[in-house]
Amino acid sequence: MPRVKVIVVGAGSRGQTYSDFASVHPDRMQVVGVADPRxxxxxxxxxxxxxxxxxxxxxxxxxxxxxKFADAVFICTPDRLHKDPAVALAKKGYHILLEKPMAVTEEDCTEITEACTQSGVILTVCHVLRYDPAIRKIKELIDNGAIGDVIHIQHFEPVGFYHFAHSFVRGNWRNETESSFALLAKSCHDVDLIHHWAGGRRCIKISSFGSLSHFRRENKPPGAANRCLDCSAEADCPYSAKKIYLDRVKMGWTRWPVSVVCSTSLPDIESVTEALETGPYGRCVYECDNDVCSNQVVNMEFEGGLTASFTMVAFTKEICQRKTSIYGSRGELSYNGEISVFDFLTQRSTKHEVDMNVPGSFSKGGHGIADYHLVDSFLSAVERGDPLLIQSGAEETLASHRLVFEAERARLESRVVLCGTDRV
Known part of the structure; x- marks a missing residue:
């Protein structure tokens, strides 16, 4: 088949990562355009x-x-800048790979979905976890009846103490008016997974609790400066920008999170030092304009009595290493880096291995493996004109995003929301 020609709109970390597929498989994908103000x-x-x-x-x-001069567009702009290019370029006939979240309001998500549907283009939202081989195996086991009827799903996301400080205190997702609320920006992945595992059952009730903890001005250590490189308390602070960025680059580490600190050059000791002296990533975590939740729990009830609980917390050693337990009528499935199924009848546990090998830079940690399979699925769908080859299409993604908006409404209004019918 001819190569899929792609335009990258938003050439930051995510845009660069997804476009790397063209370097790994130049026979399948060609990047022919880029748009970015930087x-x-x-x-x-x-x-x-x-x-x-x-x-x-x-x-x-x-x-x-x-x-029109390409087949598809990768839209990797900031969250609040997703809707306009997605709608406009869908109407031009481009297939769309859209970074999550789809958009920051339910109305904008709906408009994107309608534009892609009416234009007859494929929309893939980057819920990369759906493309992780382990996650796909979990779904396969559920669908094959390995644990019987699913009764309860318990899912946990440990964001990681320095990851949260980087992205949600100092970084691009720190302030809701500039980006979006934390459950949407960070954990729409996770709500989407629960919706996916629920197997088409509709969520009927949802509640949520959460707040911003610790990263507040009243917790600033006595005598601490407004910037870490000038701070006498830096040595005793686990959130020190010097520790998170400068110490890493001194050891030769130039990947995330160091890679996003410098917007005008490649990261080295000089450029990172300058960025910490003048830019947002050098600020004291207790003196930022952050306002998004650092811990949140979401409880859901689906049709048929299925219940689910999701927890996100910033203050963890592990970085985004999700943990899942799914309880069924005939067994229990657990996932913590490996998949294990305990069968109630045989009283035995079975481990299920998956192939986690991918080529090139995608194999270097993070969710690169899932990134690879995401782009691979999207390109296959475009090549063959078959949207069934993707895992996160327009309508299903819209449905899971609506759960995120309902959950946040429940948190803000301190009440149980009846999904889809309880608007005030």
């Missing part, structure tokens, strides 16, 4: 994929103004 990341992607100057833009609007 000159450094735009040029970096252009040079990596040898993109022509006439297809390199500082504004996605210029892509929409041109005659």
């Amino acid at each position: 000159a450094f990341v735009r040029r970096k992607l252009q040079e990596c994929h040898k993109i022509a100057d006439e297809n390199t833009f500082d504004d996605w609007h210029r892509v929409a103004e041109k005659e």
